[in-house]
Amino acid sequence: MKAAILQMTSGIDPLANARTLTDGVAQAAGEGAAMLFTPEMSGLLDRDRARAAASLIAEGDDRVLAAVREAAAKHHIWVHLGSLALRGEADGRFVNRGFVIDESGAIRVRYDKLHLFDVDLPTGERWRESDAYAPGASAAVVETPLGMLGLSICYDLRFPDLFRALTDAGATLLSVPAAFTRPTGAAHWHVLLRARAIEAGVHVIAAAQAGTHADGRATYGHSLAVDPWGEVLLDMGDGPGLGFAEIDPARVAEVRSRVPAIAHRRAIPPVEVVR
Structure with a gap:
């Protein structure tokens, strides 16, 4: 089945970003995709928190979410809206x-990073995401036309225990929407995404932000689709x-029959520390 990935350069105007998203939904459906994947912070990317706060509202009032739901229903396509910043x-x-939004525009599941x-x-740079954002309290796997989809967002990629929990829960496809910086992207993006695919024998789809944004930041891009053997099916530069990218659900069973790591997983016993 065909998956579509929208690589974005989201800015500080939510309505402009919404137009990009709804255009992407229409184009993906027109090309025969079963599902569209979008990046982290699809609706607003602004590191000026005071300015961003004026545009951030509760989920029920968010116009970007409403626009994507309407477009999904109009064009009869599933959408993983990678993430939105919300009150x-x-x-x-x-x-x-x-x-994750289905072809009727209904929200099937939510996931907070x-x-x-x-x-x-x-260098003196200081990043405190937790000053402005609350962490999520649960993980999520949802049935989609492409298979059982396990959800994550950006920095989650560095925590393999999350992906073990998702694949233990039945995920055969992992989504990693992101806004990686260029230095960390160049160093770690490809290797970490391929590792997540290989260690569990799953497809990975990672829709990314790319380019220089209106708030001055620069993101790495290179949205990827990776198959369960670790082969890169799509790299968007x-x-x-x-x-x-074509996603073949049968490929998961094929790879897992060759390297049955999922079946061989064991609970980790207490670690002995010897000094």
Whole structure:
């Protein structure tokens, strides 16, 4: 079955980003895709938190989400809306939330990013995602036309325990929408995504932000589709656009019969530490 990936250069205007998304939905459906995948922060990418806060609203009022749901229903295509920044329901912080939307426009599942990026770099740069965003409280796997889809967002990629839990729960396809920086993307993006595919014998689809954005940041791009053997089926390079990859669900069983790592998984016993 055909999967479509929308690689975006999301900006600070949610309505402009919504137009890009709905155009992508229409084009993907017109090309015969069963499902479209979009990046992290598809609706707004703005590192100026004060300016961004003026555009961030609750899920029920979000116009980007409403537009994508309407487009999915109009064109009869599933969409994994990689994530939107939304006002949270709990402690006043925002949430980084992904959605799987079916061909009727209904939301099948939501996923809030579990792992948040907090770091102090030797260069003096300081990133505190948790200052503005609350972490999610649960993981999610959902049945889609392409198979059982396990959800993650960006920095989650570095935590293999999450992907083990998703594949233990039946995922045969993993989605990793992202907005990787160029230095970390060049160093780690391809190898980590291929590793997630290989270690569990699953397809991986990673829709990414790409290019120089209106807020001044630069993202790596290279949206990927990877098969269960680790073969890269699609690499979209460093510019925005729409790409396609054929996803064969039977390939999962074939690869797992050759390397049955899932079947051989064991609970890890206590670790003995000897000094």
